Amino acid sequence: MPSRIRTAYDRRLADGRLTPDPSQVPVVEALSRLEKDLRKKAPLGGLFGQSAVRGVYLWGPPGRGKSILMDLFYACTPEPRKKRAHFHAFLARVHDLMRQWREGDAKTRKAVFGQSKGDDPIKPVAELIASEARLLCFDELQVTDIADALILGRLFEALFEQGVVLAVTSNRAPDQLYLNGINRELFVPFIALIEAKCVVVSVAGARDWRLDRLMGDRVWFAPADAACRAAFETLWSDLKGEQEECPAHLKVLGRDVVIERTDGGLARATFGQLCGAALGPQDYLAVAERFHTLFLEDVPVLGPANHQAARRFVTLIDALYEAGTRLVVLAEAAPEALYREGVGAFEFQRTASRLNEMAGADWLARERAA
Template sequence: MSLMEKYDLAVKSKDIQDDLSQRKVVVELDKLNTNLNNLNSWFSFTKSSSINGLYIMGPVGVGKTYLMDLFYNNLALKKKARFHFHHFMQQIDKKLRELQGHSDPIIKVVQLLAKKVKILCLDEFLINDVAYAMIMAQLLKALFQQKITLVVTTNTAVDELYLDGVGRERFLGAIELIKKNCELIRLHGGHDYRVGRGHSLQSYLFPLNNENNKTLEDQFKLISKDEKASGEICILNRPIPFVKSGNNSIWFEFGEICDMPRCQLDYLEIANYFDTIFISNIPVLDKKDTVKTLLFMHFVDVAYDRGIRLVLSAEVPHEKLYSQGELFKQFARTVSRLEEMQSEDYIKRHAYLGVNRSNFC
């Protein structure tokens, strides 16, 4: 069954809304799927192409992640991997540290990856870290030299990647490599399909008051077995206090998870152990709270990518959590994802992600 036929079935079953812009992307993904399935055929040796991937860009909530996952889950090719971009870069960083002293560590890391992966899907491609920006050209060059096909989703037009970043001139080579090797596809859409889905779950509670705190308590008791009172969990050899924990669920205070020295590795590790995470007492974030805001964005991204259910209590509605500051534009994705994560659709659609996590280390 082709990818377009799968898409038609999803529309017919009302899992998604039909969208012409999405259909255009599905056509390109279908072509790539066919080419990848012919990788080992005689035909593949008779055909050459300068296109080594797809760069799918568009605003938040228009279905980029859904379409990439539809493509990934229907690939017959076994040598495939799918990551959230930040998770992928964390693994690259880990391998580079292991190879310190090697003459060409990036090439070596990609060679190791190429033994297991021929198609690499990266969700939410975003460069806002100077360390990642400085190695991106080398990394992309190595990926394409190793004949790894790249499919990325992003909110950012390729020429605007790492815009105004420190040392951007060293990043420009990465932009040229993307343009040379990837087909650039824009997914249009004035409507955020995450907004307006059924909200039968009380997953985002505001304001902060006794009534909502009791609701939080009741919901935790409802879904948690072997409930344990306050304590600490050890994540990457560091203790993190929690309010309560259960067999597959845990409850943190916002201050402990986003207002302390944390990183994405912490969140990725937590996501390996729990499928439901409660966060209480989320305050209004202002322009002085850049670090807290960025950590919260990373936390939501990891939870979304792993299909984790979040239950949150906050001072204000999610669309008013962060209304000004340098991350305001990027925070729109977080708002959109929080909206979707309150719905039954999110839980159903992301249920498979718990057993679909890539790792090449």
């Protein structure tokens, strides 16, 4: 009997919603195996070896269909206690729960965690998460922060002891996570744990489906009329996964920069949110490094009255350009018509040239900066 994900995948191939890709076959097989293992029951009716079920770690370059297949797996698996989230959102919640444990009195701890004793928050946080879900499905596992690196090994050891099973996507192989990070030797046990508890599958297809979708359409939509807005929305919907959008929190020089609408490596923001606010070069560098594609909407025609926003826009584009971050824009005009008068208008011609280059096929196809 074929698994549910295999049946759903074959159905999407047949109706044209997916295109055959040999690199996805081992992914579907690995997820089918996990789906079946999660269903197994012990002879006496208990769950069959919860802690013994090996999860799946899918890794490979962006655009190879990892998130789409994870969406499909999550929708198909009959496991009732399951959670789907971006890894950054999961970590943000873990940090918040740890804060609640450290700051809470006995009554508050009891209300949130069902227990109150002890100073170490790892065990109660892991037990709370395990009580909510047996299966955790994550997108975009990456580790860049020393605080995250130091807690992950202990946290996931506690989660696996509780029988939690992991299905995750990442752009990096496990042994490449937190590469060259501070005190990386303290993070290495987490890598060994992931390799022991998950089957690692490389998704190394030559074809970038997300890039194909971007290059099959324009990425600069102007003017911002109903037709262009609808096309912009369609492209966003096509590129992002089926799960709900969530905010991303970027730590920049001790500040919390929030991008409200994200889906893994995709981000969406208005011109006012990024260029009308008091953000600077370090903030834009953090955005460019965190996301592979930025959807920027409601870019107005600028003039002398908003020259500061124009200057921020130039800084943002420079950061995106240097990082190789792809840009999709809904604007009132073409790049060269956005800022013709005001302080720095002459220099803006360079930004307009970059924007036109960033909308071209050659630039879209180039590799992101390391």
